Amino acid sequence: MSALHDPLLRWYDVHARELPWRGPSATPWSVLVSELMLQQTPVARVLPVHEAWLERWPTPAALAAEPAGEAVRAWGRLGYPRRALRLHAAAAAILADHDGEVPSSYAALRALPGVGDYTAAAVATFAFGQRHAVLDTNVRRVLARAVGGVALPAPSVTRTEREVAVGLLPEDEPTAATWSIAVMELGALVCTAARPRCEACPVADLCAWRAAGYPAYDGPARKTQAWAGTDRQCRGRLLAVLRDSPGAVHRSSLEAVWADAAQRARCLDSLVEDGLVVGTGPATYALP
Numbered sequence: 001m002s003a004l005h006d007p008l009l010r011w012y013d014v015h016a017r018e019l020p021w022r023g024p025s026a027t028p029w030s031v032l033v034s035e036l037m038l039q040q041t042p043v044a045r046v047l048p049v050h051e052a053w054l055e056r057w058p059t060p061a062a063l064a065a066e067p068a069g070e071a072v073r074a075w076g077r078l079g080y081p082r083r084a085l086r087l088h089a090a091a092a093a094i095l096a097d098h099d100g101e102v103p104s105s106y107a108a109l110r111a112l113p114g115v116g117d118y119t120a121a122a123v124a125t126f127a128f129g130q131r132h133a134v135l136d137t138n139v140r141r142v143l144a145r146a147v148g149g150v151a152l153p154a155p156s157v158t159r160t161e162r163e164v165a166v167g168l169l170p171e172d173e174p175t176a177a178t179w180s181i182a183v184m185e186l187g188a189l190v191c192t193a194a195r196p197r198c199e200a201c202p203v204a205d206l207c208a209w210r211a212a213g214y215p216a217y218d219g220p221a222r223k224t225q226a227w228a229g230t231d232r233q234c235r236g237r238l239l240a241v242l243r244d245s246p247g248a249v250h251r252s253s254l255e256a257v258w259a260d261a262a263q264r265a266r267c268l269d270s271l272v273e274d275g276l277v278v279g280t281g282p283a284t285y286a287l288p
Contacts, residue, residue, distance in 0.1 A: 002168055003206055004146065004168065004203050004206055005170060005175075005179060007202040007203050007206075008179070008182050008183065008186060008202055008203055009175075009178060009179060009182055010202065011182070011186070011202035012178065012181070012182035012185055012186075015185065015189065016181075016182075016185060017043075017185065017189075019034075019043070019047075020034075020047070020050060020051065020054070021033070021034035021050065021126075022126070022181070026127070027058075027102075027127075028101075028102035028104070028123065028127035028128065029054075029058070029059060029060055029102050030050075030054055031102075031122075031123050031126050031127040032087075032090070032102055032115075032119075032123050032127070033050060033053055033054065033087065034046065034050055035119045035122050035123060035126075036083050036086065036087045036090075036114070036119065037049060037050055037053075037078060037083070039080070039083060039119075040079070040080060041078050041079060041080075043188075045078060046078065049074070049075070049076055049078055052074065053074055056074065057091075059100060060090070060091035060092075060094040060095055060100055060101075060102065061091070061095050061100040063087070063088060063091040064088070064091040064092040064094075064095045067287075067288060068084075068085055068088045068089075068275070068287075068288045069286070069287030069288040070287075071084040071085065071087060071088040072084045072085065072239070072243065072276055072287050072288070073243050073287060076243070077236075077240070079236070081239060081276055082274055082275075082276065083114070085114075085274075085275055085276065085288075086113055086114025086115075087114065089112075089113035089114055090112040090113050090114055090115060092113075093111075093112050093113055094112065102123070102127065104124065104127075104128045104130075105124065106120050106121060106124045106130070106132060107120075109123050109124055118134065118135060118136060121133065121134045121135075122134050122136070125176075125177045125180050125181075126177065126180075126181060129173055129174050129177045130173055130176075130177060131169055131170075131171075131173045131176035131177065132169075132176075132180070133162060133165035133166045133169065133180075134180045134181075134184065135157055135161070135162065135165055136184060136187075137187070137193075138183075138184045138185075138186075138187025138188050138191075139165070139180070139183045139184050139187060140153040140157070140161065141153060141187050141191060141193060142183050142186050142187045142191045143161070143164060143165060143168070143183070144161075144209075145191060145196075145207055145208070145209035145210075146191075146203055146206065146207045146208060146209065147164055147168070147208060148161075148164070148208060148209075149208030149209050149211070149212045149215070150209060150215065150217065150219075151209060151214070151215065151216060151217040152193070152217045152219065152222070154219060154220075155219070155220055155222065155223075186201070186202075186203075198210060231263065231266065231267050231270070234258050234260075234263055234264060234267040235267045235270065235271055237257045237258050238254050238257065238258065238264070238267060238268055238271060238277075239271060239276060239277070240257075241253055241254055241257055242277060242285060242286060242287050243287065245286075247286060248280040248281065248284040248285060248286040249284065249285060249286070250283055250284055251283040251284070251285070252283075254268065254285070268285070272285075275288060276288070
C-alpha cells in the first residue's frame, strides 16, 4: 500500500461530510444526479436542488415521463442548464435500455447521453464501490501537490496523471472506492486551490509540494470566467423568464430583461439551438 493510504483513509473516517448522495442509503440515481449537478457548482448550491429533484423524480423513469422542459425548470439557477437536458436524456436511455435501473458498469454508464469519462467513473465508484480513477478538480490538485510536487495540475488530464491516479488505487475494490472519495474530500476541505490548510492535512509530511518549499504554479495561464455582460449572463436572464412562466412568453418579455438587442437575439438563437428553448409562434417562446 502507498504510504498515503492509511493516514488519508483514517482522516476521512473522521472528517467525511454527511451528504445525501453518499452512504448506504443513497441510490445510484441519486449519485448520478449529484454528479451532473456538482459539475462546476459548489455543494452548498446543489444540496437544495438535489433534494427537491429526488423528491419529485426519485427514479429515472419518473423523470423520463415528463417533458425535458420540466428538468430545465427544476434546474433553477444552478447554471450550465444543458446539464438538465443531459440528465433527462440519460434518464430516458436508462428507462429504454436498462429497465429503469442505473447501470453499474463503466462502459454502460459511459454510453449514456451526457455522461463522460469522469461521471462514468464517479458513478461506478461511488454508487457501486468499484475501482476506478476518479479525476475531478479536487483529486487532480491533491495528487499534483502530494505526488507531483507542483501547486496545480495541468489544464487538462494528462496520460501520466491518469497513470499516477490508477497506480495509487488500493487493490481492494471497496477500499479503492473509499480512497477515491477521501482524496476528493481532502481537496474540497483542506487542500483547496487558493488557501490550502496544510496544518490540517493528514499527509502533509508526505507531500512533495510541501517538501519542495511550495513552488508557485508556472504552467500555462489558467482561464478565468467572466460573468457581467457576457453571453452566459444574457442566456441566464432569458432562461429565467421562461423558467418562471408556466407557458409560452412573448418576445417583449425577453426584451425587458436585456437591453442589447443584437446580443439578446444571438443568445436566444443559441438557446434554441441547444434545445433549451423552443419557438411556439412568430414571437413566442417556451421551455421544451
